[in-house]
Amino acid sequence: MSNQDTTSAMVYHESTKLNYINLDNKPSLYKSYPSGPVIKLPSDLTYPEGSTLAALEPPNVGGGGALDLKTLAQLLFLSAGVIRKANVPSAGEVHYRAAASAGALYPIETYVVCRDIPGIEAGVYHFAPLEFSLSLLRRGDFRAELASASGGDESIAHAPVSFVYSSVFWRSAWKYRIRGYRYCFWDNGTIIANLLSAATSSGLSARIVTGFVDERVDRLVGIDGQQEGAMCIAPVGHVEETSLVSGSPYIPDISCQYAFSYPDQVDYPEINQAHGSGSLTSESQVTAWRGESPAPLQAKQEVYYPIKPTVSMRSSSASLGDVLLKRGSTRRFDRQAISIDAFNCVFHAATAGVPADFLGHNASSLLDIYMIVNAVEGIPPGAYVISPQRRDLELLEQGDFREEAGHLGFEQALPADSSVAVFFMADLARILTRYGNRGYRAAQLEAGILGGKIYLATHALGLGATGLTFYDEDVTEFFSPHASGKSVMFVVALGVTSGQNRVRPFRSRVAVRLDARARGAGQASA
Numbered sequence: 001m002s003n004q005d006t007t008s009a010m011v012y013h014e015s016t017k018l019n020y021i022n023l024d025n026k027p028s029l030y031k032s033y034p035s036g037p038v039i040k041l042p043s044d045l046t047y048p049e050g051s052t053l054a055a056l057e058p059p060n061v062g063g064g065g066a067l068d069l070k071t072l073a074q075l076l077f078l079s080a081g082v083i084r085k086a087n088v089p090s091a092g093e094v095h096y097r098a099a100a101s102a103g104a105l106y107p108i109e110t111y112v113v114c115r116d117i118p119g120i121e122a123g124v125y126h127f128a129p130l131e132f133s134l135s136l137l138r139r140g141d142f143r144a145e146l147a148s149a150s151g152g153d154e155s156i157a158h159a160p161v162s163f164v165y166s167s168v169f170w171r172s173a174w175k176y177r178i179r180g181y182r183y184c185f186w187d188n189g190t191i192i193a194n195l196l197s198a199a200t201s202s203g204l205s206a207r208i209v210t211g212f213v214d215e216r217v218d219r220l221v222g223i224d225g226q227q228e229g230a231m232c233i234a235p236v237g238h239v240e241e242t243s244l245v246s247g248s249p250y251i252p253d254i255s256c257q258y259a260f261s262y263p264d265q266v267d268y269p270e271i272n273q274a275h276g277s278g279s280l281t282s283e284s285q286v287t288a289w290r291g292e293s294p295a296p297l298q299a300k301q302e303v304y305y306p307i308k309p310t311v312s313m314r315s316s317s318a319s320l321g322d323v324l325l326k327r328g329s330t331r332r333f334d335r336q337a338i339s340i341d342a343f344n345c346v347f348h349a350a351t352a353g354v355p356a357d358f359l360g361h362n363a364s365s366l367l368d369i370y371m372i373v374n375a376v377e378g379i380p381p382g383a384y385v386i387s388p389q390r391r392d393l394e395l396l397e398q399g400d401f402r403e404e405a406g407h408l409g410f411e412q413a414l415p416a417d418s419s420v421a422v423f424f425m426a427d428l429a430r431i432l433t434r435y436g437n438r439g440y441r442a443a444q445l446e447a448g449i450l451g452g453k454i455y456l457a458t459h460a461l462g463l464g465a466t467g468l469t470f471y472d473e474d475v476t477e478f479f480s481p482h483a484s485g486k487s488v489m490f491v492v493a494l495g496v497t498s499g500q501n502r503v504r505p506f507r508s509r510v511a512v513r514l515d516a517r518a519r520g521a522g523q524a525s526a
Contacts, residue, residue, distance in 0.1 A: 025264035027171045029095070029106050033126060033135040040133050041073040042119075047321025048078075048201035052460035053309070055197040055320045056349040056453055059206040064238040067160050069119025071202060072112070073132075075163075075236065078324045079195040080110050082129050097129065098324050099190040100455055100467060102183040107171035108191055109228065111164040111221040115141050115239075124221060124254075137222055137254045145251060149216035150233060151286030153357065155207045159235030164221050165191065168228045169271050170262055179469075181271045182444055186467060186490050188231050189448015190455060194324060196355075197456060199236050201320050208356040208449075209233040210442050211286045214279040222254035227265075229275050232445060278438035289438060290357055303395035305379060307386070309345040317345070317460035327455060330464030332498040333417040337375035342461045343420065346494065349457040350422075350450050351388040358435065358442040364388045366431055366443050367450065367489065370396075370423040370479045372405040372415070375495070385482060396482055406508040408475050409468045409491060413506035419463075419495030423475055424450060425486040447489035454492050464497035 048055065077083075077098065084096045097106060110127040112134060114120065124138035146164070147157040156162050165188050172180030172187070192208060199206035210232045217233070218225040280286050353364040365388035373379050382398035406416030408423075415421035424447040431439040451467055458465040468491040475488045 021175055022264070025174070025262065027168065027174055027262040030128065030130050031109055031126070032128060037136040038133050039120060039136065041076065042070050043132065045070065045074050045077060047325065048198065049319045049321060050201050051317050052197065052320045052323045052456055053317045053345055053349055055201040056352060056457060057200060058353050058355050059196055059200045059204065062205055062238045064205070067204065067237045068117055072117070072120070072161060075195060075198050076110065076127050077132070078198040079191050080108065080127065080129055081132065083325055096328065099194050099452065100329055101187045102172065102467065103175050105171045105175060106187065107167045107169065107184050108188050109166045109168060111166065112161060113142055113146050113164060114161040115143060117160055142220060145220060146217065146233065148283065149220070150209050150212040151283050151290070153209050156209060156233060156235045158238050158241060160237045160239050163195065163234040163236065164217060165231045165234065166221065166223055166228050167231050170227060170265050173266070173268050173271060178268050178270045181274055184231070185441065185444035186448040186451065189445050190452035192234060192449050193452025193456060195234055197320055204237045206234060206236045206355065208354060209235065210445065211280065211289045211357050213281060213283065213286060215281070219251050226272055278436070278441050280438065289435065305393040307344050307347050307351065307391045307393060309348045310341050323456055323459045327459050329466040330497045331501045331503050333414060333464065333493065333495040334498040335375060335417050336496040337377050338419045338463060338495060340376060340378040342463065343376045343379065345461060346454055346457040347386060348391070349453050351386065351391050354446055354449050356446065366446055367424045367426050368486070370425050370483060372401045372421045374402050374405065375419045383479060396479065403508045403510055404478060406506055407510035408470055408478060409493065410470055411506060411508060411511050412468060413504040414466055414468060415493045416506060416508065417495070417504070418493035422454065422492045422494070423479070424489045425483055426489050427485060428487045429485060444489055451490050451492045454494060458494045463494060465492055465494040467492050
């Protein structure tokens with residue numbers, strides 16, 4: 001290349017510029033359909049009055065409580081609705097939804113596939129949180145097609161309503177770039193945690209289905225599988241069917257489909273590759289994909305603290321309705337200790353199990369729950385692990401690790417100031433061997449669901465919680481050798497919310513030491 005050909009220098013310079021997020025190409029938080037019938041959902045809703053902690057137990061299998069339009073509206077509102085709005089001087093109007101979202105970007109869309117139920121005819125609908133309405137995309141009962149695409153899943157076939165969750169990947173990638181694909185699952189998980197608890201409180205069964213033929217489900221709800229892809233299905237309720245028609249071999253395009261596009265969208269092929277590589281292409285693949293999950297973690301230490309919540313605290317926790325309507329992410333923790341009863345309630349809820357198709361009978365989770373305990377009455381500060389199967393807290397190393405928690409949580413004060421910093425970790429090599437690339441989706445989604453349960457349990461007890469990003473390899477190293485070979489899926493910090501709930505500047509001693517080493521002349525000679 002000639003020195004006079006200045007293209008290379010200019011290309012390099014342009015591609016390495018530093019700038020803030022491009023606010024001009026922020027994608028819309030809402031998807032709308034300009035044509036087709038719209039059903040306004042009822043606003044005179046009643047909210048669950050029972051204990052939140054009781055609602056965090058797994059839903060009743062086969063629970064077939066009454067499900068009509070009002071119940072459907074309640075489930076949609078409490079899982080993915082806009083619960084309040086506020087005018088913030090620095091940001092303008094801000095919308096707060098029922099479930100937490102990384103960066104408040106809300107990449108998850110909700111579709112409804114239902115039979116005829118009181119107040120609404122059978123069809124495929126899109127849920128619009130802002131207008132609190134449903135847009136009719138297809139008329140007719142397509143539950144058989146959805147069940148067929150899911151390998152004949154019985155819970156979908158017998159559910160009067162199934163929620164299909166998708167993700168608009170660019171909404172998250174706009175801020176978080178390639179890493180944003182992970183956050184889509186965390187966001188989906190917190191929505192599902194809300195849905196499961198709302199279903200339980202209504203006496204309805206609910207389950208999570210992650211195994212399905214992607215192209216068929218995408219086509220059913222009218223998405224392309226590239227910019228927006230199906231994440232999971234959540235059948236709710238149970239009815240005995242006698243004449244459910246088999247799935248159609250061909251589903252036509254949605255007549256009112258709108259070409260959704262975003263100005264100046266940046267493509268991240270790694271996201272499409274990660275999502276596409278986990279796709280299933282036939283019913284037989286879906287059936288083979290399901291089955292028993294890998295063997296659970298085995299105990300290695302001798303010091304245990306049983307997780308057994310007191311009955312009085314569980315029954316006296318705040319109502320689910322109050323928690324879902326008032327929930328918000330904590331921005332600063334007070335370094336106070338929480339009671340051991342509160343700790344037990346939170347982690348009893350987190351380890352209660354998730355009704356999901358990727359979990360067999362021999363395991364209740366794909367994850368192990370590692371944590372740094374900073375301030376819990378009756379539990380020495382230190383590093384611990386919980387196996388969801390045993391529901392015992394296992395001591396790895398005793399000590400004050402607040403500074404380490406702050407560093408591992410991406411140099412933030414939140415995990416350092418929290419009572420407990422929780423790290424959901426997975427043996428990805430083991431999971432991918434069993435489930436293939438789609439196992440990555442399952443592990444990430446379950447971490448989001450468990451994180452969502454922690455959100456709800458802590459708020460029910462008058463505490464706070466927040467989700468965090470992290471330094472991946474540093475977390476594994478900190479909890480090793482026990483966590484050797486494992487990967488972090490999600491991090492949640494919990495504790496007493498500070499009266500001054502604003503972000504605190506933070507710089508850990510760990511980071512100061514690493515910076516000092518980086519400025520050095522090099523590593524010591526051999």
